[in-house]
Amino acid sequence: MENPVIELMGLTKLYGSLKAVDNLSLTIQKGEIYGLLGPNGAGKTTTILMMLGLTEPTSGKVTVCGYNATSNPVAVKKKVGYMPDNMGFYDGMSALDNLVYIGRLNGIPESTVRPRATEMMDLVGLGQAMNKKAGTYSRGMKQRLGLAEVLIKQPEVIIMDEPTLGIDPAGVSAFLSLIRQLSNQQNITVLLSSHHLNQVQRVCDRVGIFVEGRLLASDHIARLSNHLFSRDAHVVKITFDDQVTGWTECQAGLLNIEGVTRATVHENTVEVSCTRNATPEFVRYFVGKGLNIMGVHQKEYGLEEIYQRYFENNLTEKESNGKSGNLFQRSIFKKIKK
Amino acid sequence: MESPVIYFKDQFSKRLKSDLTHHHIVSPFSTIVRKEIGDLVRSWRFIVLLALIVLTFFGSIYVSMTNLKTAVTGPMEEGRLLLYLKILTTTDGSLPSFHIFMSFLGAILGIGLGFDAVNAEQQNGTLIRLLAQPVYRDNLLLAKFISPVIVITTLFLSLSLLMIGGGLIITGVSIEWVEVLRILSFVLLTVLYVGFWLSLSILLSVKFKQATTSALTAIGIWLFFTIFYKIVVNMVVKAFLPDPAFLSQGEVLYYNNVILNLLRFSPSQLYTDATTVLLLPAVRSLGPLTMEQMAGAIPTPLSFRESLLVAWPQITGLLAATVLCFALSYYLFMRREIRG
Incomplete structure (x- = not known):
């Protein structure tokens, strides 16, 4: 297992004086399913954007599939399928056309792009609704369409930001088992961020707990709980x-x-x-x-407890340092910035 | 989502991947352009703008056709009829001629096609998805500019060809090469003018996150230049320049040129100046001419090359403004945080 697909080294991102990501180092192996866990505003999305070269790190280095994501983002984006947390589609186009568009952008030739898109739609269970306008899709359907879009480019790495948001429980379990199967069969590396602990627990090989831009722990769930409790x-x-x-x-x-x-x-x-x-x-x-x-x-201690424990520890540390209001202030500042 | 892996076994196999290289692959840039043009042509916004422009065009052509007789039987310019230029420019005062109309409509067209180019995508969450694909950022921005330009070029070219064809059928007068050149350059100039407003509104759409803000700002800039700018210049002139009654002729001429140059900061002024020169070969200068300059001049229409030379500073100015706006939006967009 010494084949790192994603390597972050000393990654730091500053927004003004705010440290969104603080000296993060992380290695993810090929074929692994890694869960990035953390409360809102912990810097998960920022980290993911830096992996795709969509945001420049203030310092540090990101290597994905052997390419530097900051200086060579297009090479990275060819290999990585990314599913953002709140994605939008062109509402005026049919779902299939949306998918075909993305397929074309990924260099799938004209002759195969349409059949392939149709196949993907069937695969994610949207075969019946593929000619409907994307604007009429429900949240869960959009999520599936997003997955189809990630899969159509045949990625080596799949990065998903809150992938299970807005899907019903049955859908979540189908979704997660699909991810699991893909990872097993095709040796695809999967990175998913979430705050839904039990879901992450079900599917991930390893998890990282991420609070205020720092990775507090990164290990197998079983080992984490042994260590903590x-x-x-x-x-x-x-x-x-x-x-x-x-x-x-x-x-x-x-x-x-x-x-x-x-x-x-x-x-x-x-x-x-x-x-x-x-x-x-x-x-x-x-x-x-x-x-x-x-x-x-x-x-048995699940992620819920692990997460709670880490989070509490972090808070009490802060309190003893006299910075208890920091987290709250941060979220307020974020709102003002927007 | 049943038994997905069976599908994928084939999907991900090497055989399929190697097939890809043999087929025709469209570059991401032309894919975006294709999609943008498709969206544009089907959008209500474009249909409304199109209707507006087509109506104005036919309105002004109708007015000029009804007054064509007086225009043609007037003083002939060195035996040349130049009928088609007259169709474009003749008016009886009830409606401005088409090129004057275009100085407002072109701005509206440009603003209308570009004000939400980037921020609407960002608001809808499609921008981040698009940029997560192997696409260069500048390709997207360029496509956002090029696609409307292609559409409006097609629009104006077909309108002028329609006008020429209609004129041929109605009057039976054959068209001269010089007219073709002038009309073609008028079309290109109009596209350039719309392109300026387009790139300005794209700049604003990169700058502002809300489409309404950028639209309002663009309309504000347009209103400022069409209405208030002249008033401001007049006020400044009245306040700072000496009373012409106490000036010599040379000084009056000098100050007149200063005023004209001030007015030329407005893009619509540049456009009107340049189109006037290109469509009316009798126009010899855009500034005041002294009697000494006029003395010895032969009263003939200018050749196309000479008209182009007279309008060249205006054309360059418009081009420079367009490029500047585009460069600025490029600068802003390349390092922009794209998360919603």
């Missing part, structure tokens, strides 16, 4: 048929089990935190006590 990595929730009787005795017993750090009760559920996976022991313990277990649920 090492203190109470395993939380088990056990549900009983009735209120737990004699809790204090139970609690003492649980805390005696090796590795248990905490045990709490709430009506008929007990939550136990443990440094190792000791679920069978808990179950045996409760069964020995003669309690009727209805369900055992082992809690």
Whole structure:
């Protein structure tokens, strides 16, 4: 896996005195699906635009598919399919014509551009509606059209900015599985930015957490959660048929089990935190006590928690530095600028 | 979205890619131009402008046709009839002649075709998508300029050819080469004039994010030059220049030239001057002439080359203004942040 397709080195972008992207270094391998996560205004879109050479970095270097994106953007754009977050189409033209136009711009010859566009429309599930004007399309349909447009150029890299925005849940899962399949079959590298954590979690190999222009963490989701939640990595929730009787005795017993750090009760559920996976022991313990277990649920940390944790850490750091208002100010400044 | 990968197996195969090189590939620039022209011709905006121009054209031609008899039977210029130039310029005062009309309509045409060239694409979110394709930025800007120019050139060429053809049928007088040249250069000049307003409005469309702002600004500039500029120049002249009653003839001439040069900052003035010279061969100068200069001059119409020489500074001025606006919009657009 030492075939970097996207390489960012010390990338910085200033808008006036505002640091949109702050000394970002990141390497994405071929065939990888990478998720860029972060709150609004974190600099995700700016980073993506710099990868495509649509915005010049203040300092640092972007290399995509071996080309410098700043000095040679057209070569990069030939290899990269980009799907912006709020894309528009020529409303007066039919969806198919929109697609054909993009196909022609990518140098697809006249003789094959139309059949290929039709094929793409069928592929993304718009075969029935391809002769409708793009203006009549719903948000989700536009998103699919955008995907067709990315695919028609047969890219080596697909970059998507908030790709699942505005698609219904069924569409999202079809969309994501399509991305996954493409990446597997064609070895296409995919970079997607999102704030929909559970979706990113489902499809990405690696994620990067991006706050205020800095990459706070970049790793596999499993490793990220291990790293963050090492203190109470395993939380088990056990549900009983009735209120737990004699809790204090139970609690003492649980805390005696090796590795248990905490045990709490709430009506008929007990939550136990443990440094190792000791679920069978808990179950045996409760069964020995003669309690009727209805369900055992082992809690796993998803991106939601990881994200929350990183974000909180960042905020508390800021607060301790006396800059708590910074984030808020930023968003206000952004609005004024527009 | 079912079983997509089966499709892609074939789509992405090497065989298909190698096929691409053998076929005819249209360059991105001509693709954009083609699409822009298609959009333009089908847009309501263009149809309205077209109707406006065609109506004016036929209106002024009708007026000149009804007055043609008096114009033709008037004093002949060295035995030359130059009927077709007369059709273009004769008027009885009820309607201005076509080239005077074009000095306002050309501006409206140019502004109308260019005011939302870039900012509408940006507002709709199509600009970022377009620039994410392997297309140079300057190609887009150039296409935005060239496509309307192609359309209006076609429009004016067909109008003048229609006029010539109609004239041939109605009067039966054959056209002279000199007239063809003059009418052709009039058409080119008109295209240049519209091109100036077009490039100005494209500049504004790059500068302002809202299409309405750029349209209003362009109309403001146009109104300033057509209405207020003359008033301003008059005021300045009254305030700063001495009373002509106390001046010698030479000084009056000098100040007159100063005033004329001030007025020539207005593009419509340049256009009217140049078209007047090109369409009326009897016009020998655009400034005042003294009796000494006129003495010894043979009262014949100027040849095409001489008329062109008289109008050359005006033509150059218009061309320079157009290029300047385009260069500025190029400068602004190339380093512009394109996110919406």
